Amino acid sequence: MAFVRVCSEDEVAPGEALRTESAAGPVALFNVDGEFFAIEDTCSHGQWSLSDGYLTGDQIECTLHMAKFCVRTGKACSLPATKAVKVFPVQRQGCDVLIDFEDGHFAA
Amino acid sequence: MMKNIAIVGAGLSGASAARVLRDEGYDGRLWILGEETHRPYDRPSLSKSVLSGADEMPPELAEPTWYDDNQVELVSGTKVSAFDLRGRKLELASGWSIDVDGVLLATGARARRLDVPGSQLDGVHYLRTMDDSLAMRTSLKPGMSVVIVGGGLIGCEVASTARKLGAEVTILETADELLLRVMGPMVGAGCRGLLEAMGVRVLLGAKAASFLGTSRVEAVMTQANERVSADLVLVSIGAEPDVTLAAAAGLACERGIVVDGAGLTSVSGVFAAGDAAAWPLRGGGRRSFETYLNAQAQSATAARAMLGCVAREPQVPLSWTEIAGRRMQMIGDLAGPGTVVVRGDPSAGSHTVFRIDGDRVAAAVSVDAARDFVAARRLVEMAAMVSADALRDVNTDLRGLTRATRGA
Numbered sequence: 001m002a003f004v005r006v007c008s009e010d011e012v013a014p015g016e017a018l019r020t021e022s023a024a025g026p027v028a029l030f031n032v033d034g035e036f037f038a039i040e041d042t043c044s045h046g047q048w049s050l051s052d053g054y055l056t057g058d059q060i061e062c063t064l065h066m067a068k069f070c071v072r073t074g075k076a077c078s079l080p081a082t083k084a085v086k087v088f089p090v091q092r093q094g095c096d097v098l099i100d101f102e103d104g105h106f107a108a
Numbered sequence: 109m110m111k112n113i114a115i116v117g118a119g120l121s122g123a124s125a126a127r128v129l130r131d132e133g134y135d136g137r138l139w140i141l142g143e144e145t146h147r148p149y150d151r152p153s154l155s156k157s158v159l160s161g162a163d164e165m166p167p168e169l170a171e172p173t174w175y176d177d178n179q180v181e182l183v184s185g186t187k188v189s190a191f192d193l194r195g196r197k198l199e200l201a202s203g204w205s206i207d208v209d210g211v212l213l214a215t216g217a218r219a220r221r222l223d224v225p226g227s228q229l230d231g232v233h234y235l236r237t238m239d240d241s242l243a244m245r246t247s248l249k250p251g252m253s254v255v256i257v258g259g260g261l262i263g264c265e266v267a268s269t270a271r272k273l274g275a276e277v278t279i280l281e282t283a284d285e286l287l288l289r290v291m292g293p294m295v296g297a298g299c300r301g302l303l304e305a306m307g308v309r310v311l312l313g314a315k316a317a318s319f320l321g322t323s324r325v326e327a328v329m330t331q332a333n334e335r336v337s338a339d340l341v342l343v344s345i346g347a348e349p350d351v352t353l354a355a356a357a358g359l360a361c362e363r364g365i366v367v368d369g370a371g372l373t374s375v376s377g378v379f380a381a382g383d384a385a386a387w388p389l390r391g392g393g394r395r396s397f398e399t400y401l402n403a404q405a406q407s408a409t410a411a412r413a414m415l416g417c418v419a420r421e422p423q424v425p426l427s428w429t430e431i432a433g434r435r436m437q438m439i440g441d442l443a444g445p446g447t448v449v450v451r452g453d454p455s456a457g458s459h460t461v462f463r464i465d466g467d468r469v470a471a472a473v474s475v476d477a478a479r480d481f482v483a484a485r486r487l488v489e490m491a492a493m494v495s496a497d498a499l500r501d502v503n504t505d506l507r508g509l510t511r512a513t514r515g516a
């Protein structure tokens with residue numbers, strides 16, 4: 001377990017995303033109505049950044065070909081993507097948001 | 109409640125509809141009947157990563173186990189040869205027949221054929237299926253002369269791919285600009301510039317009159333009697349919705365199977381979606397959209413309607429392409445009435461072109477500007493009222509506009 005501080009919670013408004021680089025590759029952090037979730041930033045369809053996308057509820061839409069992923073589970077919810085992206089555990093400490101970049105995994 | 113649903117056509121629309129039917133709780137029998145011998149796969153890659161060889165095969169639209177896991181009876185390599193509407197029976201070329209109470213026609217489209225002298229020669233290709241793409245890939249060699257008849261999306265995509273593979277590429281286009289129908293003259297000219305900069309030769313106002321050669325094609329003669337050498341020809345002059353089965357069954361067809369905004373045809377229980385369907389446009393009229401995202405949305409809408417959840421959803425065309433290494437996305441028809449507004453500097457690369465009709469945003473094309481397109485797309489979908497000056501100003505936060513603006 002190695003949670004690392006990424007930002008403070010008011011740096012990512014609800015509906016917005018933050019992209020961070022990590023040893024595990026780029027990771028996208030999303031604010032879904034005050035809850036934070038982190039997934040791999042690279043779309044499983046065509047190597048595109050998901051943090052640039054459009055968040056509706058807990059689904060992020062890739063800007064390139066509009067595949068959708070659930071930011072809670074990393075699962076692909078719509079074509080053209082068929083493969084999930086990894087999720088990373090997120091923790092809050094006071095106003096800080098932390099991500100465990102070492103524990104990126106595919107949700108069951 | 110339907111208990112026996114058959115989907116005719118195992119392409120994107122067929123696969124998407126099957127998934128939605130199961131996701132929405134349909135638990136009756138479900139067939140997908142497809143003429144191609146492959147499981148449903150991604151067609152857009154055929155002119156891009158598959159043709160270039162970057163991908164060995166096109167990605168599949170579902171995991172191979174998905175069909176069995178979801179009790180979907182996928183029958184590949186079998187054409188549906190007749191549809192008895194009154195008897196609710198589908199006849200398969202294999203001699204089988206199945207009784208159905210609901211049918212989704214997702215038969216897609218075929219490449220339009222060019223009927224000129226020499227069009228049967230070896231080396232004259234069309235591009236619609238995986239087999240077409242693999243055949244073309246096997247023949248494509250660096251240094252060979254490739255002539256592309258038709259400068260639309262597929263023609264320009266293949267020109268980019270073939271040129272990158274080192275072929276000498278010439279595009280023959282009958283109109284006075286490339287991509288006119290989809291992109292309008294300004295973006296079309298921009299793409300031509302990019303293709304020419306890669307070394308693609310573009311002949312406008314040029315019509316292929318015949319193909320020369322004894323058994324293999326050697327050249328294309330234009331109507332103006334220009335001889336263009338060719339080791340390989342691609343004819344990409346558009347697609348025709350495949351209405352063979354529907355028309356023979358007696359369903360109303362007009363360049364596509366006529367449906368309402370829920371995908372219902374002229375006969376109850378029979379639906380159509382995707383490239384095969386002439387679907388209502390939000391701005392009025394109906395047509396086959398020939399785009400991935402519209403096919404996906406239509407098949408989802410039709411699948412829900414089959415289960416009794418009817419929502420009529422006229423659509424706005426929405427798609428993407430990759431030409432000369434640029435990623436482009438488009439919504440609405442850029443060719444149309446009103447004024448054209450450019451945001452960003454086309455010569456510098458990333459930019460978005462809008463069409464404003466009256467005081468509403470009617471269409472947009474983004475070139476290497478996916479982030480702006482997210483907002484541009486919403487503005488078009490909302491038919492938002494935005495001034496030309498606001499769109500043109502690169503300091504205007506487009507995402508902010510989508511939140512601040514109320515549509516029609």
Ligand SMILES: Cc1cc2nc3c(=O)[nH]c(=O)nc-3n(C[C@H](O)[C@H](O)[C@H](O)COP(=O)(O)OP(=O)(O)OC[C@H]3O[C@@H](n4cnc5c(N)ncnc54)[C@H](O)[C@@H]3O)c2cc1C
Nearest residue numbers: 117119120121143151152188215216382383398399400427
């Ligand atoms: C080379 C190429 C590149 C493209 N690139 C893009 C792109 O970049 N962006 C974009 O938005 N769109 C693109 N498109 C368009 C997109 O692929 C189509 O809109 C989409 O495939 C439509 O899906 P569909 O399922 O309706 O039809 P199709 O994919 O055509 O599938 C229909 C299937 O039905 C089968 N069928 C037909 N009749 C019968 C019958 N009687 N019995 C059994 N089976 C039958 C056919 O064999 C076919 O497999 C491209 C298309 C091509 C050909």
Ligand code: FES
Nearest residue numbers: 043045046062065
């Ligand atoms: S790259 Fe994300 S949908 Fe294609």
